[in-house]
Amino acid sequence: MLARHPLDAMPPALLAELEVGGLVPADLYAAVVAAIDEDVPGEDVTSAATIPVDARGTADLAAREPGVVAGLALAELVFRYVLGDAVTVTERRPDGARVAAGDLVMRVEGPTRGLLTAERVALNYASHLSGVATATAAWVAALDGTRARVLDTRKTLPGMRALQKYAVRCGGGVNHRWSLSDVAMVKDNHVVAAGGVVPAYRAVRERDPDVRVVVEVTELAELEQLLDVGCPWVLLDNMDPATLRAAVAANEARGDGAAVLEASGGLTIERARAVAETGVDYISVGALTHSVTVFDLGLDLRDATP
Missing domain, CATH: 3.20.20.70 (Aldolase class I)
Structure with a gap:
């Protein structure tokens, strides 16, 4: 089952970071809810079939090319919505950071089913926004x-x-x-x-x-x-x-x-x-x-x- 963590239970530092970026946490939260509902209208049937319910894991989000990352705070919001207090996020690079191919940009640890359930939505946001940031940096x-x-x-x-x-x-x-x-x-x-x-x-x-x-x-x-x-x-x-x-x-x-x-x-x-x-x-x-x-x-x- 997804935790579907409420907005008011999210880490205050994460919400403050989004606000500093000129974003509205409530709007982003609503977008994440809609994205997860679209991607997981029932259960993640693949993860439910292949991963024990109590399994835990650690996953690395890494750059596979050089560029500028953006949307990693939003990706964290996705993981926290899906997993709630059961997830730990570390090593997250700040949005706007330049990275090289192979660089770790975020590490998440928690229930393995939830990590893989949240993976695609988190990557969709971060990959697209990092593409925009990287293209902009090239023009700059x-x-x-x-x-x-x-x-x-x-x-x-x-x-x-x-x-x-x-x-x-x-x-x-x-x-x-x-x-x-x-x-x-x-x-x-x-x-x-x-x-x-x-x-x-x-x-x-x-x-x-x-x-x-x-x-x-x-x-x-x-x-x-x-x-x-x-x-x-x-x-x-x-x-x-x-x-x-x-x-x-x-x-x-x-x-x-x-x-x-x-x-x-x-x-x-x-x-x-x-x-x-x-x-x-x-x-x-x-x-x-x-x-x-x-x-x-x-x-x-x-x-x-x-």
Whole structure:
């Protein structure tokens, strides 16, 4: 049987760690409950058939490639939900830590059935989030020495936005807007509907003077128009390095009235450095979250006592 440990019985230090990471323990707990219910709607029939009910074991969660880990605190939450006070977690590396292939990132000890029942959900979270963190770290490294910083986008898996954006931060990236409500991002379809970049920008300003506004442009002329009306943040979409350099020069010519410039659209890590060296402030990368490769983590049972 699963312990299904309640949230208020979890170690306070673990919950505090999640909160420090900008996550909401109650939301994560609810997600873990749903994930375990999906994976174990009845009993773990394989473990029940092959493992004595009173067997105990120790399992190592290890990296099988180099990268940056994230989601290990959440993986611990999974094990503690399934096993309650019967599990001991040690040697857990902090989220955001760089690891090499073969490095131990967490050790769990407890009832063997429960360890293997919780294994897949814990690995699903940690492998995916470590993949996001590792991909982000690679972009950060590619931009090193330039002024540009890497931004994420809203291209996140439904229900996973807070976790994926957390993993981006673990990898050294910066979170862009969280939703359609916290930042007004005027994109091409909004520009068409409003009749131009300036009318679109002014419409947002008139309706909500306090909201942060980002306006997407595809031509230098549109950038100049927005700079004339004091737009604070401009997204430069699908521009080549030469055009980006011209955009940066036009912006810097405004002195203190310069806008934040963000490059986006069709970017690859191979092109990252060339784009960053144009002088833009940010590079936004949807691939950090929408098409990331999972990080190879594995859990191996070191010993088991019947």
